[in-house]
Amino acid sequence: MxxxxxxxxxxxxxxxxxxxxxxxxxxxxxxxxxxxxxxxxxxxxxxxxxxxxxxxxxxxxxxxxxxxxxxxxxxxxxxxxxxxxxxxxxxxxxxxxxxxxxxxxxxxxxxxxxxxxxxDPEGSLAGILAGTHWLQRTIVETSDSPLLLTALAEHGGSRRVRNTAADRLRRASSGVRRNPG
Missing domain, CATH: 1.25.40 (Serine Threonine Protein Phosphatase 5, Tetratricopeptide repeat)
Known part of the structure; x- marks a missing residue:
């Protein structure tokens, strides 16, 4: 008490x-x-x-x-x-x-x-793919690693994670910066 x-x-x-x-x-x-x-x-x-x-x-x-x-x-x-x-x-x-x-x-x-x-994106990849949706969303929202974003676009645990990762990859390849807000 x-x-x-x-x-x-x-x-x-x-x-x-x-x-x-x-x-x-x-x-x-x-x-x-x-x-x-x-x-x-x-x-x-x-x-x-x-x-x-x-x-x-x-x-x-x-x-x-x-x-x-x-x-x-x-x-x-x-x-x-x-x-x-x-x-x-x-x-x-x-x-x-x-x-x-x-x-x-x-x-x-x-x-x-x-x-x-x-x-160390490569060394962290297995733990991220096995992690919770919160972890994967946080990585997708904060990381600029093409390796992590590609892996999450293909194997993310939710549609939201996969779509956000794919969107971030498309924007990066077209040179469009993400909205900071």
Whole structure:
């Protein structure tokens, strides 16, 4: 069970006073607080602070909400980290503190594969083809690798993935740049 002192500390991180009541029974209040605290974590945040926040989140009695919070945090962090090694180092503490959160662990693994695909498309291909639709869509939307796009256009797990990959290949071959929005 969450300790009142832990919630008070989180509210202090975001410069707010903890409410006298309501937070313990309302996962929406806690979810918003967790997001606000994790959003404040940047490259400049000490590892101890982020570790403490994650440690509080994983103790939340609503495990689904806790896992959703951490997936949100990982999804927010991933685009900011270039090399796979930098991203892996950044999310290592999250993975260690949340061993029973299978969906989170899978999302971390998938982001690591997305990052590896940027520098080693050939070495990442088998994992991408065997991956989830989310992973394949993310690769199709972010990669410029002709190898990956061709493979996903032919063998993607959904029509959306196959069509998007084929469209990206056609645009690349005609010199049309994709719409960044």
């Amino acid at each position: 969450l300790q009142e002192s832990a919630i008070g500390w989180l509210y202090g991180l975001v410069g707010k006073a903890a409410p006298d009541e309501g937070w313990a029974d309302d996962e929406h209040i806690r979810y918003g607080l967790y997001q606000e605290c994790l959003a404040g974590c940047s490259e400049d945040t000490s590892d101890d602070t982020e570790e403490a926040i994650v440690g509080i989140v994983v103790q939340d009695p609503d495990r689904t909400m806790a896992e959703a919070t951490l997936v949100w945090h990982v999804d927010r962090l991933a685009p900011a980290y270039g090399p796979a090694e930098a991203f892996a180092a950044r999310v290592r503490v999250i993975a260690v503190l949340a061993p029973g959160f299978d969906f989170l662990q899978t999302r971390i693994e998938h982001w690591q594969l997305v990052k590896r695909a940027e520098t």
